Amino acid sequence: MTKKIKVLRVITRLDLGGSAVHAALLAKLLDPSRYETHFICGSVNQLDEREIEEIRGACASFRVEPLLQREIEPLNDLRALFSLTRFMRRERFDIVHTHTSKAGFVGRAAARLARVPVVVHSTHGHVFYGYFGPLKSKLIVAAEKLAARVTDRVLCLAQSEIEDHLKLGVGARDLFEVHISGVPIEKFAKPAEPRERVRASLGVPPNAQAIAIAARLDPVKSVGHAVQAFALLYGFDPPPFLLIAGDGEEREKLEALARDLGVSDRVLFLGLRRDVPDILHASDAFLLTSLNEGYGKAIVEAMSAGLPVVATDVGGVSSLVKNGETGFLVPPGDPSAAADALGRILRDPALAKSMSQAALSAVSENMSVDAMVRRADEIYSALLKR
Known part of the structure; x- marks a missing residue:
């Protein structure tokens, strides 16, 4: 019997965010006849028991290491490093694959100390700008340069992200x-509930237009700019609604902003939702106002639902949104430009229909979960043969 390839997957937070979903899908879907998957995370949030058990059931071992956290805490980080190193030495993994910045620093260092043959890191969008101040950003770049030296392959969500690393001297x-981070295209193409029923449940009138957002409510997603852009939309009868699916540290601040701008009755904070495909199909356009975005997985989800997209031109977004065809690209931090782009779509049914059809056509099998898993298998196989 052929010996299975032992893979350890390391991430700080296992939740409903894009990086965690990506890691969980690989854990669940890599061929179990070829791979023995192990999983370490610093915490588990937002998942229900069924979702946790699905991941646990797909893994030979599943472990929560509380010392592995996103925040920089030197003492705890050293303790996490030693804990991971001991575990890796004991289990003798063939591959360690880390996900996101902090798990990448600690996990890759531990893997090399444990002499793991293959070390892979998925960035899931870098944190070189948009997240921290200048000093902390410089320290992160310096740490990434060191980590690159002990890594066999760094996986980025888009070519633009690779170029950003190279410009800063991170790796060759x-x-x-x-x-890419794959999307279950079929799930987003076909809603579970009829559009009319979903809109009625949300309190959106049948003849009102709706704009959807699916994002964490944190500073880098800059949902405040989306609320400001929405408040600039005038002259619609009935007035449109903004549907925000997501939660996070800025929720109270954003709710206050909506009140201050006089649009709180039409900005609906829906919290974390597991029916995002239904929310998208109940909407007429999709808005993304991030200051930094590795890929824009939410954009692929929206396009799979046939929505025109207005998005900030950051990171890998321009590889998905074809300006003037599938939607509009606007500068980050410019609510007025976002409002103008949304207004063009909402006021022109022919343009909206054309963009909807172009968005559906632009979504390909290469963006699917199956393609993501298949490519991971190819990458692992090639690295093990070196």
Whole structure:
């Protein structure tokens, strides 16, 4: 019997965010006849018992290491490093695959100390700008340069992200490869509930237009700019609604902003939702106002639902949104430009229909979960043969 390839997956937070979903899908869907998957995370949030058990059931071992946290805490970080190193030495993994920045620093260092043959890191969008101040950002770049030296492959969500690393001197070009975060396209193409029923449940009138957002409510997603853009939309009868699916640290601040701008009755904070495909199909356009975005997985989800997209031109977003065809690209931090783009779509049914059809056509099998898993298998196999 052929020996299975032992893979350890390391991430700080296991939740409903894009990076965690990506890691969980790989854990669940890599061929179990070829791979023995192990999983370590710093915490588990937002998932229900069924979702946790699905991941646990797909893994040979599933472990929560509370010392592995996103915040920089030198003492705890060293303790996490030693804990991971001991575990890796004991289990003798063939591959360690880390996900996101902090797990990448600690996990890759531990893997090299434990002499793991293959070390892979998925960035899930870098944190070189949009997250921290200048000093902390410089320290992160310096740490990434060191970590790159002990990594066999760095996987980025888009080519633009690779270029950002290279401009800052992080690694050589042959270290990097694009590995997108796959979307269950069929799930987003077909809603579980009729549009009319979903809108009625949300309190959106049948003849009112709706704009959807699906995002964490944190500073880098800049949902405040989306609320400001929405408040600039005038002259619609009935007036449109903004549907925000997501939660986070800025929720109270954003709710206050909506009140201050006089649009709180039409900005609906829906919290974390597991029916995002239904929310998208109940909407007429999709808005993304991030200051930094590795890929824009939420954009692929929206396009799979046939929505025109207005998005900030950051990171890998321009690889998805074709300006003037599937939607509009606007500068980050410019609510007026976002409002103008939304207004063009909402006021022109022919343009909206054309963009909807172009969005559906632009979504390909290469963006699917199956393609993501298949490519991970190819990358692992190639690295093990070196």
